[in-house]
Amino acid sequence: MFRIGIGNDTHRLVEGRPLVLGGVHVCSDRGAEGHSDADALSHAIADAILGALCEGDLGLHFPDSDPQWEDVDSLQLLSRVIWLAHERGLSIINVDATVLLESPKLRPYVQSMREKISEILGVELTRVSIKAKTGEGVDAVGQGLAVTAQAVVLMASS
Numbered sequence: 001m002f003r004i005g006i007g008n009d010t011h012r013l014v015e016g017r018p019l020v021l022g023g024v025h026v027c028s029d030r031g032a033e034g035h036s037d038a039d040a041l042s043h044a045i046a047d048a049i050l051g052a053l054c055e056g057d058l059g060l061h062f063p064d065s066d067p068q069w070e071d072v073d074s075l076q077l078l079s080r081v082i083w084l085a086h087e088r089g090l091s092i093i094n095v096d097a098t099v100l101l102e103s104p105k106l107r108p109y110v111q112s113m114r115e116k117i118s119e120i121l122g123v124e125l126t127r128v129s130i131k132a133k134t135g136e137g138v139d140a141v142g143q144g145l146a147v148t149a150q151a152v153v154l155m156a157s158s
């Protein structure tokens with residue numbers, strides 16, 4: 001049995017916050033606003049896995065109203081979500097994700113992001129694709145107001 005899931009996540013960019021994407025600290029004068037570490041890439045991948053499981057979304061499992069998730073490392077959330085998938089007898093075939101950020105350019109960070117995500121998911125590096133794009137100067141991403149991530153995950157019965 002195969003299951004597919006999609007995830008999409010956006011965070012506003014503000015001064016005085018770190019920018020963490022896929023568990024990697026990106027050197028930037030602005031970071032993502034949010035209750036946890038606001039890691040849009042990890043959130044999109046976790047939502048895609050939850051979608052494949054038909055298990056709602058990240059907000060349902062880790063509500064912002066719960067202080068235990070404040071400033072939490074989102075890789076921890078991702079690790080709980082993959083644990084749930086394994087409980088359901090599903091494992092990851094592959095992940096394909098895109099991060100949209102106007103600046104800085106993410107290419108130098110992509111390999112580290114792939115390494116962190118594949119390690120948390122317990123899959124080989126060749127199963128995790130991460131692409132980086134800009135917003136071409138238009139919309140909230142293009143104007144440097146937000147970071148967005150999109151992810152698709154294919155899973156199969158293990």
Ligand SMILES: [Zn+2]
Pocket residue numbers: 009010011034038039040043
């Ligand atoms: Zn998020």
